[in-house]
Amino acid sequence: MTGVSPAAxxxxxxxxxxxxxxGWQQEGALRMLMNNLDPEVxxxxxxxxxxxxxxxxxxxxxxxxxxxxxxxTLKDDETLLVQSGxxxxxxxxxxxxxxxxxxxxxxxxxxxxxxxxxxxxARGLTMYGQMTAGSWIYIGSQGILQGTYETFGAVAxxxxxxxxxxxxxxxxxxxxxxGAQPLAVTMNDGVALCVDxxxxxxxxxxxxxxxxxxxxDLDHALSLAIEAKEARRPxxxxxxxNAAEVFPQLLEMGAPIDIVTDQTSAHDPLxxxxxxxxxxxxxEQARKDPADFTRRSRESMARHVEAMVGFLDAGAEVFDYGxxxxxxxxxxxxxxxxxxxxxxPAHIRPLFEEGLGPFRWAALSGDPKDIEATxxxxxxxFPENEHLHRWIKMAGERVSFEGLPARICxxxxxxxxxxxxxxxxxVASGELSAPLAIGRDHLDSGSVASPYRETEAMLDGSxxxxxxxxxxxxxxxxxxxxxxxxxxxxxxxMGRSIHAGQVCIADxxxxxxxxxxxxxxxxxxxxxxxxxxAGYEYAGTVARDRGVRIPMTEG
Ligand code: NAD
Numbered sequence: 001m002t003g004v005s006p007a008a009x010x011x012x013x014x015x016x017x018x019x020x021x022x023g024w025q026q027e028g029a030l031r032m033l034m035n036n037l038d039p040e041v042x043x044x045x046x047x048x049x050x051x052x053x054x055x056x057x058x059x060x061x062x063x064x065x066x067x068x069x070x071x072x073t074l075k076d077d078e079t080l081l082v083q084s085g086x087x088x089x090x091x092x093x094x095x096x097x098x099x100x101x102x103x104x105x106x107x108x109x110x111x112x113x114x115x116x117x118x119x120x121x122a123r124g125l126t127m128y129g130q131m132t133a134g135s136w137i138y139i140g141s142q143g144i145l146q147g148t149y150e151t152f153g154a155v156a157x158x159x160x161x162x163x164x165x166x167x168x169x170x171x172x173x174x175x176x177x178x179g180a181q182p183l184a185v186t187m188n189d190g191v192a193l194c195v196d197x198x199x200x201x202x203x204x205x206x207x208x209x210x211x212x213x214x215x216x217d218l219d220h221a222l223s224l225a226i227e228a229k230e231a232r233r234p235x236x237x238x239x240x241x242n243a244a245e246v247f248p249q250l251l252e253m254g255a256p257i258d259i260v261t262d263q264t265s266a267h268d269p270l271x272x273x274x275x276x277x278x279x280x281x282x283x284e285q286a287r288k289d290p291a292d293f294t295r296r297s298r299e300s301m302a303r304h305v306e307a308m309v310g311f312l313d314a315g316a317e318v319f320d321y322g323x324x325x326x327x328x329x330x331x332x333x334x335x336x337x338x339x340x341x342x343x344x345p346a347h348i349r350p351l352f353e354e355g356l357g358p359f360r361w362a363a364l365s366g367d368p369k370d371i372e373a374t375x376x377x378x379x380x381x382f383p384e385n386e387h388l389h390r391w392i393k394m395a396g397e398r399v400s401f402e403g404l405p406a407r408i409c410x411x412x413x414x415x416x417x418x419x420x421x422x423x424x425x426x427v428a429s430g431e432l433s434a435p436l437a438i439g440r441d442h443l444d445s446g447s448v449a450s451p452y453r454e455t456e457a458m459l460d461g462s463x464x465x466x467x468x469x470x471x472x473x474x475x476x477x478x479x480x481x482x483x484x485x486x487x488x489x490x491x492x493x494m495g496r497s498i499h500a501g502q503v504c505i506a507d508x509x510x511x512x513x514x515x516x517x518x519x520x521x522x523x524x525x526x527x528x529x530x531x532x533x534a535g536y537e538y539a540g541t542v543a544r545d546r547g548v549r550i551p552m553t554e555g
Contacts, residue, residue: 011045026072029071048064059126099482104128105126105488131491145183145184154347155319164190164259172196172263183236183398186234213235250307251310261320274300301332309336319341324493342452355527361436363406369433370433423506424512437505445526450497450498459536481503502523532548
């Protein structure tokens with residue numbers, strides 16, 4: 001330990017071109033780990049919690065210090081092994097091997113539940129890695145913003161003539177990911193009414209320009225929403241309250257709600273606040289009696305979901321936003337929890353069929369001009385893609401950077417490697433002032449098995465087959481990614497998902513170009529083959545047109 005108390009730590013990734021490590025691959029990992037814990041980026045950095053309930057970047061402060069120390073001396077042919085946030089070994093590998101390999105929160109099937117996980121966590125043996133928290137590629141709420149924007153855009157096209165103007169979306173959860181919802185709705189010209197129990201989350205989203213205003217109470221929130229809906233004016237409103245109380249109240253009042261979803265941390269019953277518990281008492285009560293807290297939070301989730309079904313019956317567009325709230329409500333005995341679908345089968349699957357997913361990059365220089373230059377490069381690379389241009393322009397104008405400047409945009413098979421190679425050239429030529437970290441969310445087309453989310457309702461019933469994310473991690477490791485991770489339980493909670501991540505550092509070298517071209521082709525390629533294998537016709541066309549080899553269709 002360094003002797004610095006956790007509360008006194010204020011972590012911020014180094015900026016500029018001076019190296020703290022022996023090479024940029026290691027430096028990239030160091031800066032992205034630190035960036036995950038920057039108070040501007042992390043939801044609760046004092047506990048190493050980045051986002052998504054208790055998603056952490058390192059097991060504890062001693063482990064964090066040891067990771068930093070080791071990265072600083074790690075050689076170009078060595079690999080650091082991280083087991084659920086703790087560095088456990090350094091192995092001699094090769095220049096082509098990842099500099100870091102991480103495995104987070106993995107448990108053997110029969111033991112894969114929260115009770116077992118928490119008992120192991122309490123003994124200091126594991127940590128919850130969520131998705132990009134434990135794999136060091138979280139970039140703040142922007143990381144989910146485009147996916148959320150795409151989802152609400154798909155809802156608009158499906159039901160509201162292509163725009164959310166004149167509609168009210170009701171949702172809850174203004175945390176690290178859920179905080180993207182208000183901006184994604186207003187970017188689609190709609191009104192968002194967002195409920196969170198914790199007023200500090202509302203203030204944080206307003207400060208980061210993701211949310212427009214805070215309402216004083218329910219009546220005030222509803223009158224603001226109705227006024228903006230009638231004027232067809234985009235507006236996002238934060239309301240402090242418990243969704244399990246506010247949603248039923250709004251239903252009872254006959255509020256004119258058009259779209260309903262939710263992004264509270266329902267995947268973890270201890271990270272969802274039950275009715276009758278104050279925010280101040282929350283964590284103490286959850287710690288004292290987790291079993292009783294779980295029972296009470298599931299009971300509240302049942303009331304919350306029951307109200308969502310009530311809105312569905314009243315004609316609203318209702319979908320689960322990937323936090324497992326339907327299954328938690330079902331566990332509390334509510335029978336109609338699965339009456340509304342998850343967002344992937346409802347809106348995202350066709351994008352996954354062509355390997356489209358959340359491609360992202362961060363400027364290790366810390367200089368926003370580097371992101372401006374990459375924004376221009378993306379628009380030049382894909383001149384015909386109007387939707388992408390609209391997104392990049394809007395993101396440039398409306399997204400405030402949190403931590404290292406970063407950008408996200410959804411690109412598919414055949415596109416990502418072109419972007420990666422162009423960025424690498426820009427580093428080499430000096431158009432960018434330092435290397436970039438290029439990665440993605442684990443929520444991608446070929447990197448997750450998650451039957452309540454990414455793989456819900458697969459055509460061939462293969463929802464729970466978890467070979468795909470493991471193959472994805474192996475292929476990225478073999479292709480030259482800078483760090484690769486395999487996690488369990490991200491997004492939807494323990495026992496419900498297995499997923500993999502990868503990050504590549506574009507440092508301008510020829511070796512990086514070779515690695516980037518392989519990783520950024522093969523990684524989305526996994527999405528195409530996963531969907532071809534499940535029988536999706538469009539994925540088959542993509543594979544044929546873009547040259548993805550599928551042995552069972554050859555010969
Ligand atoms: P977070 O923990 O940062 O935020 C959750 C928020 O919910 C907190 O602000 C908390 O105060 C609030 N909350 C808890 N109980 C509440 C209640 N009863 N009523 C109202 N508010 C309540 O989590 P996050 O990173 O924002 O993620 C939210 C959920 O979305 C998680 O379950 C996560 O796994 C899931 N997720 C979905 C996607 C997606 O693409 N759909 C992506 C990432 C994460």
